[in-house]
Amino acid sequence: MNTTKMDRNKGNEQQIQNKISVNDLNLFYGEKQALFSISIDIREKGVTALIGPSGCGKSTFLRTLNRMNDLIDGVKISGDIVIDNENIYRSNDVIKLRTKVGMVFQKPNLFPMSIYDNVAYGPRMQGIKSKKVLNQLVEDSLKSAAIWDEVKDRLKSSALGLSGGQQQRVCIARAIAMKPEVILMDEPTSALDPISTLKVEELIAKMKNDYTIVIVTHNMQQAARVSDKTAFFLNGEIIEYANTETIFSMPKDQRTEDYVTGRFG
Numbered sequence: 001m002n003t004t005k006m007d008r009n010k011g012n013e014q015q016i017q018n019k020i021s022v023n024d025l026n027l028f029y030g031e032k033q034a035l036f037s038i039s040i041d042i043r044e045k046g047v048t049a050l051i052g053p054s055g056c057g058k059s060t061f062l063r064t065l066n067r068m069n070d071l072i073d074g075v076k077i078s079g080d081i082v083i084d085n086e087n088i089y090r091s092n093d094v095i096k097l098r099t100k101v102g103m104v105f106q107k108p109n110l111f112p113m114s115i116y117d118n119v120a121y122g123p124r125m126q127g128i129k130s131k132k133v134l135n136q137l138v139e140d141s142l143k144s145a146a147i148w149d150e151v152k153d154r155l156k157s158s159a160l161g162l163s164g165g166q167q168q169r170v171c172i173a174r175a176i177a178m179k180p181e182v183i184l185m186d187e188p189t190s191a192l193d194p195i196s197t198l199k200v201e202e203l204i205a206k207m208k209n210d211y212t213i214v215i216v217t218h219n220m221q222q223a224a225r226v227s228d229k230t231a232f233f234l235n236g237e238i239i240e241y242a243n244t245e246t247i248f249s250m251p252k253d254q255r256t257e258d259y260v261t262g263r264f265g
């Protein structure tokens, strides 16, 4: 079949669509403003890294994307966050949002139950009862999280008996089992040893073909290794947002350069 240059360009544009569009987002914890007029488009499928010194608002911003800040008293938010054409702060269906936008935290936070029950927990809460369906979902999710081979013979054992790195991959499997489209990761490897970190990074590289991933990391090498785009935060603002390669090799703003070269933070 003949494809014209225009068709191909159109195809390319369609391949890198935006999944999330944030406009003029401000967030206050009581009187204290933590995010200042954040505007950013996050691409569909691929990895976007959020970097910046401690306290600059990375986690706060990440949590706005599935309305986790709603759980904190005194938080006020203005501005728009649109995911797939839906303004998430104008819809009341937070459960649907958190199904679509899953989250993996800094420390593995598995429940004190078996590996199987941890992964099946969310789907069961959604009403899935069939053992056959659950078995398949648990297996598929653990395979997608690159942990199946290590746990397939001990699915009924306590998840808390796994190593930290294994637990974090089960947390990722638990998120995947909900069939999310976006996965937020808040420093997912900061509590892990270097080998487990590498495994999780390899997993992120594999997952980015299927999911829109937004990751907060303090580790510059990790941001450079795993992400396609990087946003540099400072004092609650985005100072620079570009292709990761550009941020690390030719940043436009002096403050970005100072940060990525380790001169501050």
Ligand SMILES: Nc1ncnc2c1ncn2[C@@H]1O[C@H](COP(=O)(O)OP(=O)(O)OP(=O)(O)O)[C@@H](O)[C@H]1O
Residues within 6 Å of the ligand: 029, 034, 052, 053, 054, 055, 056, 057, 058, 059, 060, 061, 072
């Ligand atoms: N629940 C809260 N109540 C009040 N202030 C908060 C709360 N959570 C965060 N903050 C403040 O908001 C600002 C941004 O914090 P946030 O945790 O988003 O930064 P961060 O860049 O993720 O930091 P770190 O890299 O250390 O995790 C900080 O000044 C912090 O003290």
